[in-house]
Amino acid sequence: MLEKKNGQILYPFDPAAPKRSMLIKNGRVIDPANSIDETLCVGVDQGRIAWLAKEPPPGFAAHMEIDAEGLWVTPGLMDMHVHLREPGREDKETIETGTQAACAGGFTAVACMPNTNPVLDEESKIRYVAQRAQDCSCRVFPIGSITKALAGEELSPFGEMVRAGARAVSDDGKSVRKSNIMKNALNYSKSFGIPVICHCEDNDLSHGGHMNEGAMSSLLGVWGQPSIAEEIIVSRDVLLAQYTGARIHIAHVSTAGSVRIIREAKKQGVAVTCETCPHYLALTDADLASYNTNMKMNPPLRTKKDQEALLAGLADGTIDVIASDHAPHVSEEKDVEFDAAAFGVIGLETSLPVIMTYLIEKKLLRPSQLVEKMSLLPNRILGLGGGTLSAGRFADITIIDPKARWTIDSRYFYSKGRNTPFDGLEVQGRAKYTILGGIIVYERRGTS
Amino acid sequence: MSLSINHLLGLKGVSEKDITLILDTADNFYEVLQREIKQVPTLKGITIVNLFYENSTRTRISFELAEKRLSASPLNFSTSTSSVSKGESLRDTMRNIEAMKIDMVVVRHGAAGVPAFLTRCTNATIINAGDGLHEHPTQALLDMMTIRQKLGKLKGLKVAIIGDILHSRVARSNAWGMSAMGMKVVLCGPPTLLPQHPECLGVEVTDNMDKALDGANVIMMLRLQMERQNAGLFPSIREYRERYGLDLEKLSKLPRDIIVMHPGPINRGIELASNVADGEHSVILDQVTNGVAVRMAVLYLLGGGGDNA
Amino acid sequence: MDAPALDRALTRITHQILEKNNDLNNFGIVGMQTRGVYLAQRIAQKIGAVEHVTLLAGVLDVTLYRDDYRTAFKQPKVKVTNIPFNINGIDMVLVDDVLYTGRTVRAALDALTDFGRPKTIQCATLIDRGHREMPIVADYIGMNVTTRSNQEVALKVIEIDNEDSVWLMEREPTD
Numbered sequence: 001m002l003e004k005k006n007g008q009i010l011y012p013f014d015p016a017a018p019k020r021s022m023l024i025k026n027g028r029v030i031d032p033a034n035s036i037d038e039t040l041c042v043g044v045d046q047g048r049i050a051w052l053a054k055e056p057p058p059g060f061a062a063h064m065e066i067d068a069e070g071l072w073v074t075p076g077l078m079d080m081h082v083h084l085r086e087p088g089r090e091d092k093e094t095i096e097t098g099t100q101a102a103c104a105g106g107f108t109a110v111a112c113m114p115n116t117n118p119v120l121d122e123e124s125k126i127r128y129v130a131q132r133a134q135d136c137s138c139r140v141f142p143i144g145s146i147t148k149a150l151a152g153e154e155l156s157p158f159g160e161m162v163r164a165g166a167r168a169v170s171d172d173g174k175s176v177r178k179s180n181i182m183k184n185a186l187n188y189s190k191s192f193g194i195p196v197i198c199h200c201e202d203n204d205l206s207h208g209g210h211m212n213e214g215a216m217s218s219l220l221g222v223w224g225q226p227s228i229a230e231e232i233i234v235s236r237d238v239l240l241a242q243y244t245g246a247r248i249h250i251a252h253v254s255t256a257g258s259v260r261i262i263r264e265a266k267k268q269g270v271a272v273t274c275e276t277c278p279h280y281l282a283l284t285d286a287d288l289a290s291y292n293t294n295m296k297m298n299p300p301l302r303t304k305k306d307q308e309a310l311l312a313g314l315a316d317g318t319i320d321v322i323a324s325d326h327a328p329h330v331s332e333e334k335d336v337e338f339d340a341a342a343f344g345v346i347g348l349e350t351s352l353p354v355i356m357t358y359l360i361e362k363k364l365l366r367p368s369q370l371v372e373k374m375s376l377l378p379n380r381i382l383g384l385g386g387g388t389l390s391a392g393r394f395a396d397i398t399i400i401d402p403k404a405r406w407t408i409d410s411r412y413f414y415s416k417g418r419n420t421p422f423d424g425l426e427v428q429g430r431a432k433y434t435i436l437g438g439i440i441v442y443e444r445r446g447t448s
Numbered sequence: 449m450s451l452s453i454n455h456l457l458g459l460k461g462v463s464e465k466d467i468t469l470i471l472d473t474a475d476n477f478y479e480v481l482q483r484e485i486k487q488v489p490t491l492k493g494i495t496i497v498n499l500f501y502e503n504s505t506r507t508r509i510s511f512e513l514a515e516k517r518l519s520a521s522p523l524n525f526s527t528s529t530s531s532v533s534k535g536e537s538l539r540d541t542m543r544n545i546e547a548m549k550i551d552m553v554v555v556r557h558g559a560a561g562v563p564a565f566l567t568r569c570t571n572a573t574i575i576n577a578g579d580g581l582h583e584h585p586t587q588a589l590l591d592m593m594t595i596r597q598k599l600g601k602l603k604g605l606k607v608a609i610i611g612d613i614l615h616s617r618v619a620r621s622n623a624w625g626m627s628a629m630g631m632k633v634v635l636c637g638p639p640t641l642l643p644q645h646p647e648c649l650g651v652e653v654t655d656n657m658d659k660a661l662d663g664a665n666v667i668m669m670l671r672l673q674m675e676r677q678n679a680g681l682f683p684s685i686r687e688y689r690e691r692y693g694l695d696l697e698k699l700s701k702l703p704r705d706i707i708v709m710h711p712g713p714i715n716r717g718i719e720l721a722s723n724v725a726d727g728e729h730s731v732i733l734d735q736v737t738n739g740v741a742v743r744m745a746v747l748y749l750l751g752g753g754g755d756n757a
Numbered sequence: 758m759d760a761p762a763l764d765r766a767l768t769r770i771t772h773q774i775l776e777k778n779n780d781l782n783n784f785g786i787v788g789m790q791t792r793g794v795y796l797a798q799r800i801a802q803k804i805g806a807v808e809h810v811t812l813l814a815g816v817l818d819v820t821l822y823r824d825d826y827r828t829a830f831k832q833p834k835v836k837v838t839n840i841p842f843n844i845n846g847i848d849m850v851l852v853d854d855v856l857y858t859g860r861t862v863r864a865a866l867d868a869l870t871d872f873g874r875p876k877t878i879q880c881a882t883l884i885d886r887g888h889r890e891m892p893i894v895a896d897y898i899g900m901n902v903t904t905r906s907n908q909e910v911a912l913k914v915i916e917i918d919n920e921d922s923v924w925l926m927e928r929e930p931t932d
Contacts, residue, residue, distance in 0.1 A: 489867065751826075
């Protein structure tokens, strides 16, 4: 049991433990897959959802009861863009600590990126991650790389990686520079029905930039990367997807232009989905005035106009998913001058509270949309069965306290990383229970 | 009489009152520099570290001279000769220096925001001698001192700054400092060497040199770095010189009392013709002399005092 | 002290200076910022009226030579120093308004040695209020006043304060 002084408890996860029955009473059940948003009871049995009803059916004996009055009961949240750093940089994060962080953040599943060392570009490496994740209190779905060693030249063996458990491919961290290679990758992916997740960045335009190129970068004297560096490759990848008929998912969308291009592409029937991150919805490049390296990431924080476009994109469904792009770094790589600081911020333990505070509280997103974008659609895009409370599915459940007011304090994080832009932020909303396969793996006690 | 700021990180946001105090004090130090014994004991016993991560002989020498003329004890820390090249982090370097009980740090670094970063690492007073593309406040102060010396005032004058504005921290510091003093600033250069979003600097920006020079009392030429040509930012030196260089012919069409400035080092024959650099309108050497006086004033006003004792 | 008394004191100092300094061709008078400057100007005028010479004159600001740079909370404003003549081998009179601890004169001596090596440095002050903290003695004194350390002596001159007078003030006790 990993208990923290602020009332967080992480329970050890034993997949072999007997699965007890559970009753979750009177919570607001939000399950957009089944168009449900009402106060219901949820019955769990043998690690799966047994039933949803106003009252427990007669004869249902619950071994354990959770009183969810005033709380939301949702399908387990999934973060489809995280960096677990293992293998290679276990000093920044391990699969164990990363999944603990996910759990504390209310997530029952994550998909992890292959830019590790070595790169996850073949069967044995995918298998390594899948195996390490077995004992973890969160489901881990590896993403394989598009090209061998992320070099952008030769395709990785998609088939054997999928066989070993990969649910998608991506060269996240960079784009596949050569358009002919990307075209081949998209075509090849069609055999396996997996999406190709695109990190869109024109390196020639973005090279040397440490933040968004704009009035702010001019003011701060920092070399910037322009929004078009992202938009040019979004455009390219969308056209390639249209041409090849393959399925793509655009990672960490940050600019108004990208949203516009994707909206237009969807209208034309291109098989494209996309995600944005909480930090683009809560912050802008104006927040970099103090050269805070915990706000430095790639793509960088953009302008207010871009943020408004992202919010509109979420509202009208152009943006399908909210993912964190959780990227832990050691303090030696962040506590330096701005130009020298590594790109990336953590997010597993702050995603939910930040979205609740900046979007739900401000009525920019409805609760059912939150569940859609942070649970249902990530599952669908990766071809997984989670994201819903339909009877018979795994009882992966997140119970959210929408009213809890608290202050984010990175000292209590389960992640090894401390590079969050939200330290000290007063927020409202957090996961109170995280339930994996019918077993409580995380509980948040206390009121602070 | 004292400054309302505790460090000199830049001129953005510095008040007219503070800038005036620095310039007035610099005038007094100018007088010291005319004496036979060009030294005063004011900062005796105060240790100042010149932390130069970027190569810069002239700025460092100017600061060192200012420090010595104030009887302070300067220490030079430059990249090639220190542990920095062995990969020591900035924070550790700062901590080690501070453990040797120093009072002030004059820092030049290639990354913007480093002086601000240092104020979070140490209690010493920090003076920015140039951080990345961000600011070079003492240069702008000596520029203003020179203008005031030659033209008798600052308010209402028009200054045309011409050259590679995009990469110039001198242009930025001058834009902010001069605006605070009620001067009109125009920044001019080829479109590829102008910031993409110039509105943040709060001054007029143009790619037309004639427009910039129209009504100007002061022309400040900036150095063109040859590497910019390799980066595809302008096609040839010949075209640059023709469109943005200053020669006698262009100068002759302007009012007699105009002054020509340059932060140095000059690319003779490129942005500035030799006969202009050495001509009657040029105050470039005065800028260098005033540089020492201004830096003495800054060190004097920021150093000492109960706060730092 | 009122205006006529101030004038009489300066006249007396003038004659005392003339008594001791015979060669006015090798003589300079330097006023200390701020009000000492005006006193020096008047003494120079008086000497000029009697001896029909124009004296070598200068002004000295000792802010950069003070001994309290490290501890003073605010830095005092540096004022003009202008000694336009060579002080080597010259008989000089430093003119100040109030002589108190002696530290200002000490600083002035330091400053002058940076300019050269005068033959003599003499000190004239309008008011000597005692409480010396340095072994400094004035050669010419306008008036001796006994004071307590919670009192202040201030000179007002017509050039900047619209009147000629000397004031002895008591600081309010602070509780």
